[in-house]
Amino acid sequence: MPLFDRDTTIFRDEDVLREDYQPDSIQERDEELDAYKTALQPVVNGAQPRNVFLYGKTGVGKTVATRFLLDHLRRDVEEYDDVDLSIVWLNCNNLTSSYQVAANLVNELRPANEQISTTGYPQQKIFDMLYDELERLGGTVLIVLDEIDHIGDDDDLLYELPRARANGYLSAGKPGIIGISNDFSFRSGLSPKVKDALCEEEIHFSPYVASELESILDQRAAKALHDDVLADGVLPLCAALAAQDTGSARQALDLLYKAGDLARSQDVAEVTEKHVRDAQRALERGRIKQGMVELTQHGHLSLVAVLSLALEEETPARVREIYPRYRSAAEYVGTNPLVRRRMHDHLSDLAMQGILHRNTRNEGRAGGKYYVYDLDVAVEMVMDVVDDLETVDLPPTVVRQAEQTDLTAH
């Protein structure tokens, strides 16, 4: 009997539920697509493209719609000899300044052997390079800046680029910006001069409601899964859970995928509502675990400090109590401990990520105001993650304590 065996009971084609799958039609976004299409019309006419801004939370179809329309645009434009279209796609995730975005754009446009470093040049120099590249490319250049809100309020590039032609930096190149933002408040953070230039067309994508999610799931499930493997109510449940939480199609699809995956691993032929609920828990845990693994070393040490208090049932604990634990954890691994102020920032980060739970206490004149922290996830899970980390070792006292609690627990 083979160790691996092709399993075909649940999934017909699981790729259809994955993030990078591009559906052949977009559901439940007719109005947005219409507006978007209109905004892109000048490109077909060979005119200077308009700048477009898309707003909406993650997983509401901004990126999919953009990919979809640009694909068609690219194909349709081939019919006209006088339109020369290039598309540059840049995800601004973890780019925090105009400078970095510009530098990365240059790299996108340049061949692999002429890449530039993303620090070191004066800002204007980077912009000049960018203009050179755009000019060299010529024709219409659509620049898609995905997750543009990550650059915060540093909007120099967004100010410069739309004006490049007017200012005489470009003659052959006709750039157009398509900005995609997860955060509507990004708009209000922009300086007024940028707002005028950039936000010629704004398209809002609202979160999906349950019924919309359900029809999206329906369509995908038909392709991804075999017939009759879904119990009644599975799709509506996926839709409802996702609608309540984020209204994101991504989340709904992940839920369905994970639920199917669970059913498959249990060797059952039907996906039930229980699978969906289990999937929801599993995804949430996975998300938090991932967050924990990706912390910096001092983040890990701060977590260990709280962990050690939790094991002794000394939580919730205030910073005053956590900090000494943190110091000894740091000394144990041979790292210089940070000052209290800074460690507190790490604690705040942990709380933000849902790893720690934070409460305000106020004892008035007698004790003043302060925070108390507690683990917001199971101790075992933290142990599990921390055990595997290379940057951190658990001090022996913590290990001992863990063993003891384990014994009493069993």
Add this chain to the structure above:
DNA sequence: GATCCACAGGAAATAGTGGCTT
């Protein structure tokens, strides 16, 4: 209602890294 505790969290200064320019 004024006081005052203990600290949260903003802001500015500093350290440190990597890379360009002359």
Add this chain to the structure above:
DNA sequence: AAGCCACTATTTCCTGTGGATC
């Protein structure tokens, strides 16, 4: 080699805050 430039992480300093107590 010395002087820039941009960026990140940290330290240092300090003001503002909420509510029990006076």
